[in-house]
Amino acid sequence: MALSFNPRLVRGVSRCHAIVTAKMALAASCRDFSAAEKSTVIVNLNDNTGVATIQLNRPPVNSLNLQLLTDIKIALDKLQMKKDCRGMILTSSSPGIFCAGLDFMEMHNPQEGRAREFWRSLQEVWKMLYGSRLATIAAINGHSPAGGCLLSLTCDYRVMAQGKFMIGLNETLLGMVAPFWFQDTMTNTIGHREAEKALQLGLLYSGENALNVGLIDELVPPEKVMQTAQVQMQTWLKIPDLARRLTKEQMRGPTLQKFVQRQNEDVDQIMKFIMDSATQRSLGIYLNTLKHKQLTSV
Numbered sequence: 001m002a003l004s005f006n007p008r009l010v011r012g013v014s015r016c017h018a019i020v021t022a023k024m025a026l027a028a029s030c031r032d033f034s035a036a037e038k039s040t041v042i043v044n045l046n047d048n049t050g051v052a053t054i055q056l057n058r059p060p061v062n063s064l065n066l067q068l069l070t071d072i073k074i075a076l077d078k079l080q081m082k083k084d085c086r087g088m089i090l091t092s093s094s095p096g097i098f099c100a101g102l103d104f105m106e107m108h109n110p111q112e113g114r115a116r117e118f119w120r121s122l123q124e125v126w127k128m129l130y131g132s133r134l135a136t137i138a139a140i141n142g143h144s145p146a147g148g149c150l151l152s153l154t155c156d157y158r159v160m161a162q163g164k165f166m167i168g169l170n171e172t173l174l175g176m177v178a179p180f181w182f183q184d185t186m187t188n189t190i191g192h193r194e195a196e197k198a199l200q201l202g203l204l205y206s207g208e209n210a211l212n213v214g215l216i217d218e219l220v221p222p223e224k225v226m227q228t229a230q231v232q233m234q235t236w237l238k239i240p241d242l243a244r245r246l247t248k249e250q251m252r253g254p255t256l257q258k259f260v261q262r263q264n265e266d267v268d269q270i271m272k273f274i275m276d277s278a279t280q281r282s283l284g285i286y287l288n289t290l291k292h293k294q295l296t297s298v
C-alpha cells in the first residue's frame with residue numbers, strides 16, 4: 001500500500017513543535033498570559049524587561065475572525081492593566097504569514113447580528129492598539145495584506161522579514177473600499193500622496209518598496225525579525241513612559257477622535273455594503289477563485 005502524507009498536516013506539526021520549543025525557552029522569565037486553553041493568541045510577558053509578546057496563532061493564515069479579534073482584545077486588556085508591562089511586540093506563530101486580513105468567512109453570507117459584532121470587534125481592536133499606552137512593535141514575519149497590514153500600522157514601529165512577502169491595503173483589488181479609518185492609519189504612516197496611490201491601486205508592496213515608502217521601518221532576514229524588534233523596543237523604553245505616551249496621544253488623538261465620532265455610522269455603512277446581494281455575489285466569485293489567485297507585489 002502506498003503511503004501518502006498531507007503537507008498541510010506536516011507543516012502544522014512542525015509549527016506546533018516550534019511553538020512548544022519557543023514557549024519552553026521563554027518559560028524561565030516569562031509568564032504565559034494567553035486568554036484561554038483554546039486561545040488563538042499566545043501571550044507572554046517578560047517580567048525582567050516589561051515587554052510582552054502577542055503571537056497571532058490561528059493557522060494557516062491568521063485570518064481575523066471574531067474569535068481571534070476577541071482574543072487579541074482580551075490579551076491587550078490584560079497586558080494594559082499590568083503596571084509593569086511597558087511594551088508589546090505583535091507577531092505571528094506561523095513564519096511566512098503575519099496575517100491574511102479579515103476572514104472572508106465572516107463576510108460571506110453572514111447573519112446580520114454576527115456581522116455587526118464582528119465589525120465592532122475589529123473597530124475595538126484597532127482603537128485599543130492605535131491608542132495603546134504601551135510602546136508597540138510589529139514583527140512582521142510574513143505576508144501582511146489588508147487587515148494584516150492595518151494591524152501592523154497600529155504599532156509604533158514595524159520590522160519586516162526579507163523575502164517574497166507582501167504588505168499593503170489591497171481592498172480595491174477585491175472590489176472593496178478600505179474604511180476611512182484604515183485610510184487614515186495608512187496616510188498617517190506614509191503621507192497623503194503615497195497613500196492615495198496605495199489605496200486606489202490596492203498596492204501590495206514588497207519589503208524593499210515598503211521600506212522605501214516608509215510603510216515599514218526595517219527589513220531584516222526572517223530569523224532576525226524578533227531579535228531586531230526586541231532591540232528596537234529597548235530604544236522606545238529608554239524614553240520616560242509618560243512623555244512618550246502623551247506624545248503618542250497628541251499625535252494620534254485627532255485620528256482617534258474622528259473615528260469615535262463616526263464609529264456607529266461606519267458600522268451602518270459596512271452592514272449596508274455587506275448585506276447587499278451584489279456584494280455577496282462578487283465575494284462568492286472571489287472566494288471561488290481564491291485558490292487560483294496569485295497576489296503580486298509592486
Ligand SMILES: CCCCCCCCCCC/C=C/C(=O)SCCNC(=O)CCNC(=O)[C@H](O)C(C)(C)COP(=O)(O)OP(=O)(O)OC[C@H]1O[C@@H](n2cnc3c(N)ncnc32)[C@H](O)[C@@H]1OP(=O)(O)O
Pocket residue numbers: 060061063097099100101102103104105106107110114115116118119143145146147148170171174176177178179270273274290291295
Ligand atoms: C461581516 C462584516 C464584514 C465587513 C466587510 C466589510 C467590507 C469592507 C471592508 C474591507 C476591509 C477588508 C479587509 C480585509 O482584510 S479583506 C481580506 C483580504 N485578504 C487577502 O486578500 C489575502 C488573501 N489571501 C492570500 O492572498 C493568501 O492566502 C496569502 C498570501 C495570505 C497566503 O498564501 P498561502 O499560499 O501561504 O496560503 P493559501 O492561499 O493557500 O491559504 C491557505 C488557506 O487559507 C485560506 N485563506 C487565505 N486568506 C484568507 C482570508 N483572508 N480569510 C479566510 N481564509 C483565507 C485559503 O483560502 C486557504 O484555504 P484552504 O486551505 O481551505 O484552501
